[in-house]
Amino acid sequence: MALLEVENLTVNFYTSEGVVTAVDELTYEIDRGEKFGVVGESGAGKSVTALSLLRLIESPGEIERGSIRFRDPDTVARLEESYPDHVVDVEELRNEYDLEAVIERLEGDDDEETELADNHRYDELKESLAAGELDMRDLIDQGHASEAGVIGEEDFIVYDGDEQYVELLRAPEAAVRSLRGNNVAMIFQDAQTALNPVYTVGEQISEAIRHHLDYSDEEAKQRTIELLDQVGIPDAENRYTDYPHEFSGGMQQRAVIAMALSCDPDVLIADEPTTALDVTTEAKILDLLRDITDEFDTAVQLITHDLGVVAELCDQVMVMYAGQPVEKAPVEELYYDPKHPYTVGLMSSIPRIGDDRERLQTIPGSMPDLIDTPSGCSFHPRCPYAEDACKRKEPKMVEFDEESESRSAKCLEYTDDLEDGVGFTVTVEDDRRMNEAVSGEHHE
Numbered sequence: 001m002a003l004l005e006v007e008n009l010t011v012n013f014y015t016s017e018g019v020v021t022a023v024d025e026l027t028y029e030i031d032r033g034e035k036f037g038v039v040g041e042s043g044a045g046k047s048v049t050a051l052s053l054l055r056l057i058e059s060p061g062e063i064e065r066g067s068i069r070f071r072d073p074d075t076v077a078r079l080e081e082s083y084p085d086h087v088v089d090v091e092e093l094r095n096e097y098d099l100e101a102v103i104e105r106l107e108g109d110d111d112e113e114t115e116l117a118d119n120h121r122y123d124e125l126k127e128s129l130a131a132g133e134l135d136m137r138d139l140i141d142q143g144h145a146s147e148a149g150v151i152g153e154e155d156f157i158v159y160d161g162d163e164q165y166v167e168l169l170r171a172p173e174a175a176v177r178s179l180r181g182n183n184v185a186m187i188f189q190d191a192q193t194a195l196n197p198v199y200t201v202g203e204q205i206s207e208a209i210r211h212h213l214d215y216s217d218e219e220a221k222q223r224t225i226e227l228l229d230q231v232g233i234p235d236a237e238n239r240y241t242d243y244p245h246e247f248s249g250g251m252q253q254r255a256v257i258a259m260a261l262s263c264d265p266d267v268l269i270a271d272e273p274t275t276a277l278d279v280t281t282e283a284k285i286l287d288l289l290r291d292i293t294d295e296f297d298t299a300v301q302l303i304t305h306d307l308g309v310v311a312e313l314c315d316q317v318m319v320m321y322a323g324q325p326v327e328k329a330p331v332e333e334l335y336y337d338p339k340h341p342y343t344v345g346l347m348s349s350i351p352r353i354g355d356d357r358e359r360l361q362t363i364p365g366s367m368p369d370l371i372d373t374p375s376g377c378s379f380h381p382r383c384p385y386a387e388d389a390c391k392r393k394e395p396k397m398v399e400f401d402e403e404s405e406s407r408s409a410k411c412l413e414y415t416d417d418l419e420d421g422v423g424f425t426v427t428v429e430d431d432r433r434m435n436e437a438v439s440g441e442h443h444e
């Protein structure tokens with residue numbers, strides 16, 4: 001069972017120009033220890049997704065709906081001790097409530113103005129119920145059980161038989177704060193903004209350790225020195241008292257990684273962790289991230305616009321476009337056999353390490369306006385293979401049986417809705433892997 005499950009996550013920003021849907025019904029999961037890459041151009045919704053996991057979306061942004069479930073038995077037990085009145089037993093609710101009656105309660109609350117009526121969710125629920133596909137768990141996870149008053153708005157610890165998890169989106173703020181750092185930590189692209197220039201690097205890491213763990217000053221210092229050593233800071237004991245400006249860019253990023261790992265989180269979110277670094281340092285930092293997160297069995301959600309970086313670190317990839325995933329696959333399968341034209345476009349723009357040529361090709365056009373996303377497939381205005389159907393029909397995420405279960409892509413090609421189909425070919429030479437990916441004749 002996955003450690004982290006994100007389901008139908010939708011995040012809007014209410015701007016003066018209109019409502020920006022930055023993340024749109026996003027679903028994915030990450031296993032314990034898995035290295036999960038999230039790739040896409042600027043504006044795809046990668047950072048908003050990451051900030052949602054930490055519940056750090058600020059006004060005018062709002063997490064509109066969805067579920068973010070964190071399944072770690074120790075964490076469930078820890079939080080249950082502090083929040084014994086926020087526990088839900090799904091089995092009891094199944095016995096107590098009739099699903100149809102719960103849905104009727106929602107209808108009873110409804111007037112024409114409500115969102116539920118607006119987006120036909122109520123009808124969808126009824127259809128799923130009629131098809132025998134709806135369970136109390138769905139109503140809980142989709143937020144309807146709390147809307148209908150079946151559970152409290154902050155009932156976030158869920159037991160269902162042997163399963164147990166915390167629902168981040170219903171957790172009280174103090175519980176979320178205890179998850180941040182302890183369970184889900186984040187490193188940002190720019191180490192300089194993460195490190196405070198007026199404190200020594202060592203003090204800052206020690207402070208993070210003391211804040212989360214019950215360590216004395218001396219213990220925290222020893223742990224910091226160990227960590228600095230582990231992330232490859234030479235002469236860690238003496239460098240403990242250095243200020244951030246006395247560290248090189250690569251060393252600063254190593255220190256930030258040490259700080260993020262100091263409390264042994266289950267998930268580390270790394271948002272473009274190597275963008276500010278030169279190519280050689282980037283490779284070293286990615287190696288370090290892989291080794292050290294393997295050692296601690298930490299799951300990583302790596303956010304980047306660069307498929308080359310994903311190849312260095314990740315097992316699984318999700319390609320995002322305009323707030324939605326367009327393709328998910330194990331990393332090797334994605335590189336050797338990409339399914340979505342956007343993925344192919346991204347691959348074409350991977351520069352080869354040591355190659356000073358300009359990027360081979362870039363995808364023409366830019367990310368659409370997220371206030372008024374294009375009809376049908378949101379990638380169609382930029383897609384070299386777009387047909388009329390792509391303007392009209394929104395593709396579904398199609399799972400592929402023939403390979404691994406975790407492969408899927410969102411293109412009309414895979415529901416046989418295209419007349420000519422997508423015509424790219426990808427050639428990859430073994431020793432050069434995906435850096436030689438070449439898209440078909442359509443990308444001139």
Ligand SMILES: Nc1ncnc2c1ncn2[C@@H]1O[C@H](COP(=O)(O)OP(=O)(O)OP(=O)(O)O)[C@@H](O)[C@H]1O
Pocket residue numbers: 013015020021022040041042043044045046047048049059060061305370
């Ligand atoms: N504070 C905000 N106010 C309004 N819109 C926002 C805000 N933050 C993000 N957005 C919207 O959300 C979209 C997705 O942003 P996000 O930062 O997640 O993209 P990204 O894929 O991480 O891109 P980048 O690589 O540039 O960080 C943006 O295009 C923007 O329209």
